[in-house]
Amino acid sequence: MRRREGCLDVYENPYYYDVAFGFRDIAKEVDFFEECIRKYSKVKVKKVLDIGCGPSPYMLELVKRGYAFTGLDISKPMLDYSLEKARKAGITIGVIHADMRRFRVKENFDFAFCMLGSLEVETNSDFLSHLDSVATCLSQGGLYLLDSGIQFDWTKLGGESWTVIKDGLVINVAWETAPLNFIEQKIMEKITLEVIEGKRTKVLKTEKVGKLIFPQEFLQLVNRNGKFEFLGWFNNFDLEQPLEEAERFNRPITLLRKR
Secondary structure (H helix, E strand, C coil), X not given: CCEEEEEEEHHHXXXXXXXXXXXXXXXXXXXXXXHHHHHHCXXXXXXXXXXXXXCCCCHHHHHHCCCEEEEEECCHHHHHHHHHHHHHHCCCCEEEECCCCCCCCCCXXXXXXXXXXXXXXXXXXXXXXXXXXXXXXXXXXXXXXEECXXXXXXXXXXXXXXXXXXXXXXXXXXXXXXXXXXXXXXXXXXXEEEEEECCEEEEXXXXXXXXXXXXXXXXXXXXXXXXXXXXEEEECCCCCCEHHHCCCCCXXXXXXXXX
């Protein structure tokens, strides 16, 4: 009989989160970063900033390619996990413990990215403040890449579920969003991980409030902020697939450049 433990916080358990969302082809996605940099960046990229980095899945690949990596997250356990992962790999990284909606750092970066819908804002004011924060630490001519985060498929919310198996560990993942306030475009996002290790089962959950930002609204907010130019929307890490021509949305990418 399996022993079922009490409910734990997803973000307090970075390893399980890392495994649960480890389905990405990191090397391919970093190839796309570099393609964007070659085509659109006006600065030589040496230092990169992962905003909402979580367990820093891009860290090792970026460092291997010669970039200096810094991760920013509001979760201290996630940053501690990233530092330990770097220590085990024998590399040095930077971390910033901060709220992505409003942060100030002395260091400058040449390329910034926010992956897998990690953009966390509750209001348009939050998003404008976020853009201000990114602009303050991004080199002029540097790129800001967002993976998802903009609600292109505005006809539905819903969710997804999947199972990951790694080294005898089984994680059943459930992700769902539900509307909270239609006028304010607010939603509740829920993540549940059922972690099965041998005869023990742990359930990890987190709930957080977010705001849907629709494409035309996004463009207006970027224009109002005035510190970035919009370069385009692309489908599934492919610069040859502008989102306007896509039949289906799969990991839509938004690309901005610091003025």
